[in-house]
Amino acid sequence: MTLSFYIHIPYCIKRCGYCDFNTYTPAELGQGEIARSEISSRYMRSVQREISLAAKEFASKQMPQVATIFFGGGTPSLMDPVDIAKTIAEIDETFSLTQDCEITLEANPDTLDERNIAGFVAAGVNRISLGVQSANQKVLATLDRTHKNSNVARALELAVENGVRGRSIDLIYGTPGESLADLEESLDFALSLPIDHISAYALIVESGTRLAREVASGKIASPDDDEMADKYRIIDQRLEIAGFQWYELSNWANSLDARSRHNQIYWNGGNWWGVGPGAHSHLDGRRWWNIKNPITYMNSLDNGSTIIAGEEILSETAKSDERIMLGIRLREGIARNELSEIQEEVVVRYIASEAVDQSAWENGHLRLTLNGRLIADRIVRDLVL
Template structure:
């Protein structure tokens, strides 16, 4: 359900066996969702930074260039964010954040001083757990040794760098603006500043990419000393510049067989270097998995602050207005900038639980499936897509290549 922003009022939801909605009253507690016992009690804060210097051709995220905004004012965004965090903490009763993730967009475009302000606001309004994981995404071109030193001193514990590829040809096709060698240099600067946990993002399957392009990119990430790699197949999203080029025949659409082969190349390269997969698209060294994302996948709860950000309290999901100007206007009136919401049914939560948890290395408890789903799981085991020890279902190597299809088959 999408409502006109000015008309939105977050609903009071009748408490049920799984717990009450966080919007029942300003002092209500978060609901207890089903999910992984390790993560369902986790509370995270996601902060969406909507600014980018330029729009990448494949990206359909809620981001805006200065030209699209008629000149962006990051200070106004920081002020509006502070008001949202204040209102959110009052609404939720102030749970401490176990994890914080600043994403976008390009958070590093804010500069170190504003990123420090963002974390200070989360700390002021929610507080941080003693061992909180605090991550920011960064574009390598908008970082420096001084940038990393300042945010590390402020309490950031993890950085995620967008490399995508080291091939100039691939970067040009993706409309990425960083130079091929800059991500590795930025990673080394972050490590020198004291960051123990560092992620690099890769994209595979770009038209014109070769096996060698991808292998050199994966090897460059490893040589940079990171302890986490995320690798995603290129998806041609409707409405993007890339989709228009594919539609005009300028570029070939990614081929599924090629994508599967490239995934196997990434997996083999990273595992040979001591990184193991813990989610279908994520590999890490021991102890370096992203706890914030594990919270999403394991049924945790989070508040998403910023234009277009989504939140989830275990029962109710809501999302903010997308445009930064509308976002700032509503918060200037001390109104939460909610655009719409949905209450998840037990069936909805079950579907999401199966979909997300089966993608993880720990797999899915067989007992969570109903008899029909268990029968279909037995077929997937016999087909070599899942393994089972009688208690848990885990994707095989072949199953990882077909993870979405396996989920659909289980859910019928």
């Protein structure tokens, strides 16, 4: 059994109006005057301490090899490549990386440039996931994004020049005011880029965000469900024609090798250690999560107190519900023999409405059709509640 590491980087230069991730601007943390390199080295020292704690957890057991590492955020590309290198080296020294370990770094187009990319690659990063969201200027403004399309193209060119093997972008669809032509513009742009993977997310209006306040005040319209479904169909069709096959509801790759191995560990119930404030971990049916605030997290590691905010042991029912919730989102779907008789009856109803692939079902698999992918949440509710 291998282990994966998720390493959370809780910093962004500016908070996008739609985002409620556990991330902070240095100003929000009262660190406005501190140099970026200082924030990076102080924070990454704490990360390395938590990795040592992880190593202790395995001291009496067999040390697993590490198959994937994912630096997510926030904005990992804000960190100093030297600190990223030390972190990867620490994991390699204590656990050892598999020969083909996938190491992903999430990046913002404004902070991946000539100065840092070679350092990330030298550190071992072999996959970049770039936040693009849209190529339309009006949509980017509604989303509060600061980058230009030219930065996206440049960042990916640099990734190619520096030999980054995996190159992915994130898109957001369904932003209020985004026309179908605007979406097509984003897809044209995306498909002109040297990438092998795309994640496309429906915009979620998260409570507490600026976007939510603007929707509540009527300044911005609420995203429309029918429009979201039309846009999902357009995205899927355009990507399939261009050779990108869906392998999870929000993810498309142009080869089996280009699929995110790290995310597949999550979706298939594997073991991962989430390092950093607010990060979640899962080891053999035990799940826990860390203190959310980065300063409290760092101070706790400094003075030896716990960084764990909560934990749970998954019951057999919870494990099986989770397998259904995650598995139904995958192209491979769920083995029919994992379902109870009552759940099979639910599936049969959805075959009648063409939401479930009949021939896959007859061959022993629950697999959603395109219609089914659009109502996956409803199908899950019917199966597990």
